[in-house]
Amino acid sequence: MSRKSNCFMVVLIIIAVILLVLALVSFILLFVFDQLFLTMLAKNTVLQPGSPLFDNWLSPSVPIWFKVYMLNxxxxxxxxxxxxxxxxxxxxxxxxxxxxxxxxxxxxxxxPQTIRYKHRIFYYFQPDLSLTNPNNVKITTPHLYCLSPDARWMTMFTSCEPFTTLTAQEAMWGYYPTSLLEVTGQKVGIFAEINGTDVHEFVVNDGVENIQNIGQIYEVDGKKKLTIWDNDEANTINKLDIDTKIEEINGSLAPPGLQVGSTVTFYVPEICRSTTLYATGKKNTVNSKDVEIIVFTGAPADPTEHIFEWRNRIFCQTKAGCPPKGLVALGPCLNSRGINMPLYLSQPSFIGADPRIGVHFDGLSLPNPDKHVTTVHIEPTTGFLLEAFKRVQFNLLMRNTNKMFKNMKSGIYFPIGRIEEVSFHQLLLTLICLLIDN
Structure with missing residues (x-):
């Protein structure tokens, strides 16, 4: 081999060694940066006084809009x-x-280090964003009081009809259908029990020992486990807290490091059960094209997955059985609070539900995934929830059980109205943009 060839080989080896060293240094720097980033993230997002996000977690400054659409x-x-x-x-x-x-x-x-707290929500009407004042609109809707199984004996003594005409305000936030209920202070309405009065107490992990555990629930209203469902897994509440609902955009209450295919399970006290969200894709945030988020929805890309079906079946009850596909039984949760009402939740316009349910009705909006599907947008590295769009429809199972129903068809899941909760967390979005720029 010539001297020239030897020199060429030496140069190649030196270049290879330099490239290897550079790659190793880059890997080490990247690892160190990631660790520093996660350390800084943990320090700034724990649920402890002094954390930049703690005050916002206590009383979120980000606006959360609660939009109600009633069906007349x-x-x-x-x-x-x-x-x-x-x-x-x-x-x-x-x-x-x-x-x-x-x-x-x-x-x-x-x-583990925890924080115990009580949580409640107040609702303030926004006339500038609304169709009109709900006191000025009359709608005909199912008569919740007369249709309650516990109140049907009252039909022997009072005039009861399956439907009643009320103001939208009464149908939503409650009214007194009888003087007896007025004496007891018990209103009847879809949201009669939630405006500042539906208080829950939680014990959750504060993230100080391990940021991956932040928001994990240990107790709800003094209970470490429910007794509502027939399945042990269904009664487990050791899930993530998200205020404690998926629509709350208030800080890092999802574990960092998420990716497409991940699942996040939250406990939702209003329905006394957990719900699992599935990471189905990526996109940019609505308010910034520089931040990529993972889109979580209520169903995986393949809704026939065995685990998805199992997660729904565990909330079936031996006596009542399983609700139709796409419906969530609210009755068991209401029963635990002393309310007997066959209410069911679905996505608006029964999107994703058994197609035989929606064919009974005229006038419902055409199913539109962009408008009718619940989605949560999470920044994967930090676990911050930046945007959320919760869409739910309320339905009442109506059966023709006595003469007041006349010739009405029986076994109909009668839609009452739908809600949409929307929130964007600009503070967290700005924080992430600053971290990206640095």
Whole structure:
């Protein structure tokens, strides 16, 4: 081999060694940067006084808009004679939510480190964003009081009909259908029990020991496990807290390091059960094209997945059985609070539900995934929830059980109205942009 060839080989080896060293240094720097980033993230997002996000977690400054669309039944007499229900959607009636966490207690030296607090929500009407004042609109809707199994004996003594005409305000936030209920202070309405009065107490991990555990629930209302469902896994509440709902955009309450295919399970106290969200894709945030987020929805890319079906089946009850596909039984949760009402939740316009349910009705909006599907947008590195769009429809199972129903068809999941909760967390979005720029 010539001297020239030897020199060439030496140069190649030197270049290879330099490239290897550069690659190794880059890997080490990247690893160190990631660790520094996660350390800085953990320091700034724990649920402890002094954390930049703690005050915002206590009383979120980010606006959360609660939009209500009620369904007005335009042909009640025809329905009682066996006709198809026809609806007119009325809304939106828009409210701004004010969420509060109070009576806070820290475990401090005990392990795991936790924070105990009470949580409630107040709703404030926003006339400028609404169709009109809900007191000025009349709608015909199912008579929740007369249709309650516990109140049916009252039909022997009072005049009861399956449908009633109320103001939208009464149908949403409650009214007194009888003087007896007025004496007891018990209103009847879809949201009669939630405006500042639906208080829950939580014990959650504060993230100080391990940021991956932040928001994990240990107790709800003094219970470490529910007794509502027939399945042990269904009664487990050791899930993530998200205020404690998926629509709360208030800080890093999802674990960092998420990716497409990940799942995040949250406990939702309003329905006394957990719900799992599935990471189905990536996109840029609505308010910034520089930040990429992972889109979580209520169903995986393949809704026939065995684990998805299992997660729904565990909430079936031996007596009542399983609700139809796409419906969530709210009755068991209401029963635990002393309310007997066959209410069911679905996505608006029954999107994703058994197609045999929606064919009974006229006037519902055409199913539109962009408008009717719940989605949560999470920044994967930090676990911050930046945007959320919660869409839910309320339905009442109506059976023709006595003469007041006349010739009405039986076994119908009767839609009452739908809600949409929307929130964008500009503070967290700005923080992430600063971290990216640095």
């Amino acid at each position: 039944l335009t042909n009640a007499d025809e329905v009682l004679n066996g006709g198809r229900p026809h609806f007119q959607e009325v809304g939106p009636f828009v409210y701004r939510e004010n969420r509060e966490r109070y009576d806070r207690q820290f475990s401090n030296n005990s392990s």
